[in-house]
Amino acid sequence: MTHDDVSRENDGRDVVLCECFARDGLQHETAQLSTDDKVALIDRFAAMGFARVEATSYSNPQVVPQFADASDLLRRLPRRPGVFYKATCANLRAVERALADADAGRGANEISLLVSATDSHSLKNLARSRADQWENIRAMASAASGRFRLVGTVSMAFGCPFEGRVDVREVLADVGRFRDAGVLHVALGDTTGTATPRSAAALFRGMRSAYPDVVPIAHFHDTRGTGIANYMAALDAGVRHFDCAFGGVGGHPTRVKYGGGHTGNVCTEDLVDLFETMGVRTGIDTGALLQAVEACEAALGRELEGRVARSGLNPLRESAEPAESPGGAPGSSRAAAP
Ligand SMILES: [Zn+2]
Numbered sequence: 001m002t003h004d005d006v007s008r009e010n011d012g013r014d015v016v017l018c019e020c021f022a023r024d025g026l027q028h029e030t031a032q033l034s035t036d037d038k039v040a041l042i043d044r045f046a047a048m049g050f051a052r053v054e055a056t057s058y059s060n061p062q063v064v065p066q067f068a069d070a071s072d073l074l075r076r077l078p079r080r081p082g083v084f085y086k087a088t089c090a091n092l093r094a095v096e097r098a099l100a101d102a103d104a105g106r107g108a109n110e111i112s113l114l115v116s117a118t119d120s121h122s123l124k125n126l127a128r129s130r131a132d133q134w135e136n137i138r139a140m141a142s143a144a145s146g147r148f149r150l151v152g153t154v155s156m157a158f159g160c161p162f163e164g165r166v167d168v169r170e171v172l173a174d175v176g177r178f179r180d181a182g183v184l185h186v187a188l189g190d191t192t193g194t195a196t197p198r199s200a201a202a203l204f205r206g207m208r209s210a211y212p213d214v215v216p217i218a219h220f221h222d223t224r225g226t227g228i229a230n231y232m233a234a235l236d237a238g239v240r241h242f243d244c245a246f247g248g249v250g251g252h253p254t255r256v257k258y259g260g261g262h263t264g265n266v267c268t269e270d271l272v273d274l275f276e277t278m279g280v281r282t283g284i285d286t287g288a289l290l291q292a293v294e295a296c297e298a299a300l301g302r303e304l305e306g307r308v309a310r311s312g313l314n315p316l317r318e319s320a321e322p323a324e325s326p327g328g329a330p331g332s333s334r335a336a337a338p
Contacts, residue, residue: 006081006082007051007082007084008049008050008051008082008083008283009051009052009082011051011082011283012281012283013051013281013282013283014240014275014280014281014282014323015235015240015241015242015275015280015281015282016051016052016240016241016242016283017050017051017052017241017242017243017244017268017271017272017282017283017284018050018051018052018053018054018086018217018241018242018243018244019045019050019052019053019054019244019245019246019268020054020243020244020245020250020265021041021045021054021245021246021247021249021250021268021296022038022041022042022045022053022054022055022056023054023055023056023057023067023086023087023088023250024054024243024245024250024251024265025245025246025247025249025250025265025296026038026066026249026250027057027064027066027067027250028250029066029249029250029300031299031300031301032065032066033066033299035069035072035073035076036076037299038056038069038073039073039076039077039078040295041295041296041299042055042073042077042085043077043078043080044288044292044295045292046080046083046085047080047288048284048285048288048289048292049282049283049284049285049288050083050283050284051082051083051084051283052083052084052085052086052110052241053083053084053085053086054086054088054112054243055073055074055077055085055086055087055108056069056070056073056074056087056088056108057070057087057088057089057090057094058070058087058088058089058090058093058094058095058097058098059088059090059094060090070087070097071097071100071101071106074087074101074106074107074108075101075104075106077106084109084110084149085108085109085110086108086110086111086112086151087107087108087110087111087112088111088112088114089111089112089113089140090114090126091136091140092136092139092140092143094140095111095140095143095144096143098111098144098148099143099144099147102147102148107148108148109148109149110148110149110150110151111144111148111149111150111151112150112151112152112153112187113137113140113141113150113151113152113153113178113183114126114133114152114153114155115130115133115134115137115152115153115154115155115174115177115178116130116133116154116155116156116160117154117155117156117157117160117166117170117171117174118130118156118160118162118163118166119163120160120162120163121155121156121160121161121162121163121191124162125155134177137152137177137178137181137183138181141181141182141183142181146182149185150181150182150183150184150185151183151185151186151187151217152174152175152178152181152183152185152186152187153186153187153188153189153217153219154171154174154175154178154186154187154188154189155189155191156189156191156192157171157174157188157189157190157191157203158188158189158190158194158195158199158200158203159190159192159194159195159199160191160192160194161192161194168202168203168206171188171203172203172206172207172210172211175188175207175210175211175214176210176211178214179211179213179214184213184214184215185214185215185217185241186207186211186214186215186216186217187216187217187218187219187241187243188203188204188207188216188217188218188219189219189220189221190219190220190221190230191221191251192221192223193220193221193222193223193224193226193227194223194224195220195226195230196226196229196230197226197229197230197232197233198233200218200220200230200231200233200234200237201233201234201236201237202237204216204218204234204237204238204239205237205238208237208238215240215241216234216238216239216240216241217239217241217242217243218230218231218234218239218241218242218243219243219265220234220243220266221251221264221265221266222248222251222264222265222266222267223251223264227248227265227266227267228266228270228271228274231266231271235280242266242271243265243266244265244266244267244268244271244272245264245265245266245267245268246267246268246269246292246293246296246304246306247267247268247269247293247296247297247300247304247305247306247309248264248265248266248267248270248304248305248306249264249265249296249300249304249305250264250265251264251265264305267304267305267306267307267308268289268292268306269289269290269292269293269306269308269309270306270307270308272284272286272289273286273289273308273313273314273317274314276314276317276320277314277316277317277320277321278320278321278323279320279321279322279323280323281323286313286317289308289313290308290309290312290313293306293309297309
């Protein structure tokens, strides 16, 4: 992939955050943002330094009307060099739409493919068994034929509300199945916030050890207030890629009810503030963080859940702690900087 050469991911930042507000965040919001508003937000995220931005989903517009404008949004979106704009793809038809947009010169440069770690969740969320979804993923990855960076996501990787504990060996086998399908970035999703710092570290250590050629991505939800603690454990286990959303918005899996609890994403502004204060370089302009929260709150018409937006940025971040290199990953990333 030629865009890897100039990717912001290798510009010296220690960690790579993917801002998920515009897709994972908006998917279950009742408010319908205009395409112009979405474009402005996504471009704001890229302008403030994000190397990856989840932009939209090629969903069935009958089922997820929020992303009926996927192609139009991508057509209007200004591109910034080195930034990956991700679109999620649920099925082969979605990949075909992504390919058509790419052929027209206005597509996403990263697409994501989803599998559930358990059959019960797979049937509820994707209306397919795991076996069927793996057939589906192989067909999608093959159809994508090297046109995009492919990102696999294993949801319920740390536990499932329907089946309880998830077999770690099966999650690792899923990482291997993605790799065998040519998917070399794999996110492990803590979809309902059941991971702990210990289980997070153990699974990511296992993944890095078993599949050193696959880039691990942490996608944790803050359902029980453990999101940031789990991200710290993942960082210590050598993970460099983290998904987050401004205001902690989003994270509700499609049409699946787990009860009335909060299942939001890890809050971007809180995570960036913590990392930067620790001396872990995010590449994000912290001076633009709070204005971005305000823009997201204005778009949704309500106050969002982050702490830093209420308390202010950590005043000690200007004299950031000397960065350690937990797990070796952040330090080694510097060696790879061009
Ligand atoms: Zn999420």
